Amino acid sequence: MSRQSGAHTRARSRVGPSGSPAGALDVDALLDDPGTRIIVCCGSGGVGKTTTSAALALRAAERGRKVVVLTIDPARRLAQSMGIKELDNTPRPVSGVSADGSGSLDAMMLDMKRTFDEVVESQASPEKAQQILANPFYVALSSSFAGTQEYMAMEKLGQLYRDAQRTGTYDLIVVDTPPSRSALDFLDAPERLSSFLDGRFVRLMLAPARGPAKLMTAGFSLITNAMTKILGAQFLKDLQMFIAALDTVFGGFRQRAQQTYSLLKADDTAFLVVAAPEPDALREAAYFVERLTDDAMPLAGLIVNRASPQPSGTLSAAEALAGAERLRRTSPDSLTAGLLRLHADRTSMVERERVLREQFHTAHPQVAAAVVPALAGDVHDLDGLRRIGDLLAKGAG
Amino acid sequence: MSDWPKVRLHVVTGKGGTGKSTVASALALALAGRGKNVLLCEVEGRQGIARMFDVDPLPYEERRLTTGLPDDSGSRGVVHALHIDAESALLEYLSMYYRLGRAGRALDRFGVIEFATTIAPGVRDVLLSGKVYEAVERNSRNKGAQQYDAVVLDAPPTGRISQFLNVGEEVSGLAKMGPIKSQSDTMMTLFRSPRTAVHLVTVLEEMPVQETADGIAELRKARLPVGGVIVNQVRPRDLDAEDLAAARAGALDRSQIESDLDEAGIAGGAGLVDSLLFEAADHAERRALEDSQRELVARLDVPTYELPRIAAGIDLGALYELAGELRKQGLA
Numbered sequence: 213m214s215r216q217s218g219a220h221t222r223a224r225s226r227v228g229p230s231g232s233p234a235g236a237l238d239v240d241a242l243l244d245d246p247g248t249r250i251i252v253c254c255g256s257g258g259v260g261k262t263t264t265s266a267a268l269a270l271r272a273a274e275r276g277r278k279v280v281v282l283t284i285d286p287a288r289r290l291a292q293s294m295g296i297k298e299l300d301n302t303p304r305p306v307s308g309v310s311a312d313g314s315g316s317l318d319a320m321m322l323d324m325k326r327t328f329d330e331v332v333e334s335q336a337s338p339e340k341a342q343q344i345l346a347n348p349f350y351v352a353l354s355s356s357f358a359g360t361q362e363y364m365a366m367e368k369l370g371q372l373y374r375d376a377q378r379t380g381t382y383d384l385i386v387v388d389t390p391p392s393r394s395a396l397d398f399l400d401a402p403e404r405l406s407s408f409l410d411g412r413f414v415r416l417m418l419a420p421a422r423g424p425a426k427l428m429t430a431g432f433s434l435i436t437n438a439m440t441k442i443l444g445a446q447f448l449k450d451l452q453m454f455i456a457a458l459d460t461v462f463g464g465f466r467q468r469a470q471q472t473y474s475l476l477k478a479d480d481t482a483f484l485v486v487a488a489p490e491p492d493a494l495r496e497a498a499y500f501v502e503r504l505t506d507d508a509m510p511l512a513g514l515i516v517n518r519a520s521p522q523p524s525g526t527l528s529a530a531e532a533l534a535g536a537e538r539l540r541r542t543s544p545d546s547l548t549a550g551l552l553r554l555h556a557d558r559t560s561m562v563e564r565e566r567v568l569r570e571q572f573h574t575a576h577p578q579v580a581a582a583v584v585p586a587l588a589g590d591v592h593d594l595d596g597l598r599r600i601g602d603l604l605a606k607g608a609g
Numbered sequence: 610m611s612d613w614p615k616v617r618l619h620v621v622t623g624k625g626g627t628g629k630s631t632v633a634s635a636l637a638l639a640l641a642g643r644g645k646n647v648l649l650c651e652v653e654g655r656q657g658i659a660r661m662f663d664v665d666p667l668p669y670e671e672r673r674l675t676t677g678l679p680d681d682s683g684s685r686g687v688v689h690a691l692h693i694d695a696e697s698a699l700l701e702y703l704s705m706y707y708r709l710g711r712a713g714r715a716l717d718r719f720g721v722i723e724f725a726t727t728i729a730p731g732v733r734d735v736l737l738s739g740k741v742y743e744a745v746e747r748n749s750r751n752k753g754a755q756q757y758d759a760v761v762l763d764a765p766p767t768g769r770i771s772q773f774l775n776v777g778e779e780v781s782g783l784a785k786m787g788p789i790k791s792q793s794d795t796m797m798t799l800f801r802s803p804r805t806a807v808h809l810v811t812v813l814e815e816m817p818v819q820e821t822a823d824g825i826a827e828l829r830k831a832r833l834p835v836g837g838v839i840v841n842q843v844r845p846r847d848l849d850a851e852d853l854a855a856a857r858a859g860a861l862d863r864s865q866i867e868s869d870l871d872e873a874g875i876a877g878g879a880g881l882v883d884s885l886l887f888e889a890a891d892h893a894e895r896r897a898l899e900d901s902q903r904e905l906v907a908r909l910d911v912p913t914y915e916l917p918r919i920a921a922g923i924d925l926g927a928l929y930e931l932a933g934e935l936r937k938q939g940l941a
Contacts, residue, residue: 257625257766258817285768287816434715442707442789488626491922492657521891524884527877535873547861548869550847551885554892557845560920588894590815 234580237513239604243272246383248482250373250475251512254389255486256496260517262286263591263600264486264584265388266294266319270594271601272384273309273317280318280372281386284365293593294319301326301368308594318382327364328354335464340457349454361390363469370472482512485579489519489565494572501576513580515604516569520561521585529563532556582607612912612939613836616806618745618799619761620836622770622824623810624817628841630657631923631931632810632916633763637688638932639941640759641677645686648744648755649674651763652693652737658763659692662925667692669701671744671755678932689755691744695726698736705750706788735776735793742796745804767809767824771831774800774807778831806836808940811906813840813899818906825909837940838911840903842918844896848889853896856889914938 242248253265262283269281280303283291291297294306296319303318311317332350333341344350354360369387376382439448475481483504487497497514504511536552543549573581584600584607591597613619619636623629630651637649648671651658656666662674667690674690699722716722725732743751745760765773772778777797780789799805807828811821821838828835848856855861866882875881906913916934919927935941 259626287819289815289819435721438707438716439721442703444789490626491660492630493626495660523888525877525881527875527881531875535870535875538873539869542872545849546869547848547852548866548873548885550852551866551889552873552875553845553847555885555888557920558888558892564920564922588891589898 234513234578237515237580237582237607239268239271239582239607240275242482242512243268243275243277243384247480249376249384249480250369250482251384251386252369252389252476252481252483253387253486253515254483254500256493259486259488259493261486262388263290263597264484264515264517264604265386266290266591267597267600267604268484269317269319269384269386270306270309270597271605272386273306273315274311274598274601276311276313276315277384278314278316278382279384279386280320280376280382281388282320282322282365282368282372283388284322284361284390286321286388287590289590289592291321293591293597296321303372306594322361322365322368324361324364325354327368328360331367331465331468336457344454344457347454347457348450365389366472366476367468370468370475373475477507477509479510481510483509484512484515486515486517488517489568491568494568498572498575501579511579513582514572514576515607516581516583518586519583520558520565522562523555523558527555527559529556529559532559610939611941613806613941615803616836617757617759618741618805619759620764620770620774620805620807621761621810621839622764622767622807623839623841624767624820627810627812627817628916628923629766629810630655630661630763631928632808632839632841632935633761634658634661635916635928635931635935636808636941637759637761638675638678638928639936640761641686641688642680642936642941643682643684643686645677645758646689646755647677647686648689648691648757648760649763650691650693650741650744650760652741653763653765654692654694656692658690661923661928662690669694669697678929678936686758689757691740693737693740695733695736696722698740699725702736702739734773735780735789738774738776738800739792739796742799746799764807767820770807770824771827771833774833775831776800801832801834803834805834807833808836808839810839810841812842813902813906815902818902822905822909825911835911838906838909838913839935839940840906840913840915843915844892844899844918846896848893848896852889853893856886856893857897859886859890861886861889912939914940 242251251265251268253261253268255261262285265281265283266286269279273279281294283296286294286296295308296304296306301320301323303320306317306319309315309317329345332344335341336344365387369385372382372385376385436448476483485497485500485504487493494516501511501514532552533556536546536549536556539546539549539552569581569583573579582604584603587596587599591600619633619640621629621633621636623632633651634649637647641647649658651667658674659666664674669692671689671691674688677686677688679685700717703716726736741760741762744757747754747756764770775797776793780793809821809824811817825835852861863882863886866885867879870877870881914935915938916931919930921927932941
């Protein structure tokens with residue numbers, strides 16, 4: 213992957229191994245900065261990434277930004293709370309946003325297959341496009357979840373950004389990413405496409421169509437024979453056709469992937485890594501942080517969702533448990549003993565989470581963080597999103 | 610006594626963050642009773658098993674991991690572990706079934722292996738689930754391999770599980786005949802049989818419970834056998850229903866608590882009582898939400914199992930504790 217050396221000046225300090233230790237993540241400053249034009253939320257599954265994206269988008273809109281939020285597979289209730297009913301790839305205005313000034317919020321859900329189809333249609337002649345769209349390999353590739361979703365989310369982001377630049381409809385795009393480690397695969401997309409296209413396999417598959425018989429090496433017939441034996445002749449024919457057809461449009465793919473890559477690397481993008489205070493989620497977050505840092509992507513900070521509520525007072529878990537034991541000896545179902553045990557439980561949860569966060573901070577001192585306490589219920593409406601937005605802004609700590 | 614005596618393949622799925630890998634590990638420990646050999650496998654490349662059991666990262670090779678949970682007489686079996694990756698699975702498959710020799714190496718050299726495992730759609734899932742199948746249905750091709758009494762799969766999340774196991778469907782569009790087709794049909798026969806159970810892990814919150822309901826519907830549509838629902842991270846139940854209601858209404862007996870604290874020798878005064886009451890009310894609210902979600906889980910009409918939330922986090926000791934719960938409740 214070509215890594216451009218960052219010679220240009222930066223509006224915001226970028227996180228990197230050389231960065232100075234950071235403290236709190238100032239969410240409002242990030243949202244209010246007109247230089248922030250793209251926010252990408254990434255993290256593992258089940259950490260509230262989609263909700264965080266939506267809450268950030270709403271807060272930005274209510275603070276005067278013209279925002280579109282691109283969500284991927286939102287939970288039904290969350291989609292309803294923003295009034296998105298269908299997955300149709302079109303941004304729709306969210307009603308009930310109380311932006312008194314210039315702010316506005318549109319929301320959309322990614323239609324992975326349609327996005328892919330559109331790219332093919334825009335890159336190939338109608339005839340060729342038809343051929344590709346009908347190929348069983350394409351059908352499987354464009355509707356399977358592994359990998360395609362990530363590429364298409366970034367493709368859609370690129371489209372939205374170009375449209376926004378042209379028309380001025382939006383000045384901030386918030387993107388949710390698919391819940392997997394491969395969510396960062398888009399960073400490798402240009403390189404993967406190139407190495408695939410320039411790889412020997414593709415050249416060999418294309419060889420018969422292109423002519424020179426000398427490419428038909430002994431090695432190649434070994435391969436085709438083996439594949440025919442295992443997969444059947446039809447499989448190989450479909451595959452050959454697919455690769456031949458895609459070869460004509462892949463050049464376009466590669467260029468677009470490269471464009472999106474530079475877009476993400478630019479100063480007006482901010483990556484937020486979302487996590488929960490659990491070992492697995494924080495380990496994944498560390499992976500994201502390292503990956504983004506390696507690629508010199510503009511990482512703005514870490515959001516730790518679902519934190520356990522702080523116990524009040526200074527009674528330690530051990531003291532509370534000892535007290536509960538004493539009470540239970542005289543009255544087994546003492547209410548106060550129960551309360552003390554609950555207090556001990558809560559105190560040790562919070563203590564464990566604090567240790568986990570500190571370990572993360574020790575390993576990645578340059579990453580600013582915000583902590584958001586767990587809400588009792590799920591988000592059902594804009595008010596719920598607003599509450600999360602408030603907590604995000606207050607969560608610096 | 611286990612609720613699933615016939616099951617040889619336990620597939621454990623769940624929404625992200627619900628503790629699917631923890632439950633899969635605990636289940637493997639629980640199944641490894643006297644003289645039993647259990648294989649715990651993972652397919653998502655995260656090395657979660659190695660972390661959970663605090664061992665070196667696992668290779669593509671079955672390894673003895675640890676001993677199972679002892680039964681009443683103290684006897685225990687063995688848990689083995691396997692980290693399955695698609696590339697190794699493909700190479701193993703090719704050498705096991707086709708003895709490709711030179712052609713096999715050529716495939717690798719020409720990037721076919723990489724193409725098949727990263728870009729060719731669906732192939733990845735088939736390779737991963739194919740290896741799981743092989744571990745359950747050991748045949749003579751894999752000479753000298755360990756036979757297992759049960760295989761536990763730490764599977765992809767709920768949203769992808771039906772697609773992952775429905776290999777027949779994935780392959781049928783691409784390979785309409787030939788050995789791959791018939792092999793994937795054989796795999797489907799196992800995955801759809803009563804010897805397989807797909808267990809779903811959830812926590813008592815709206816989104817995971819909803820996703821569990823959707824996942825069960827999808828599994829049933831794909832005619833894949835739904836096992837149990839494991840409700841994980843259940844809050845402690847130190848207060849009874851009456852006290853919970855009072856806590857929510859702010860009607861707990863203040864003076865009683867004050868004198869109890871005195872009796873227990875805990876100083877803290879009115880401030881401590883206030884904070885305990887506040888925590889009780891908050892806990893009661895969350896318990897009420899849990900109860901409403903528990904009712905939804907009960908309506909799913911599948912056997913359910915409950916595991917406590919472990920405030921100090923999951924370590925090896927906690928895994929055995931959870932394994933004990935699962936055995937007591939009959940999942941293993």
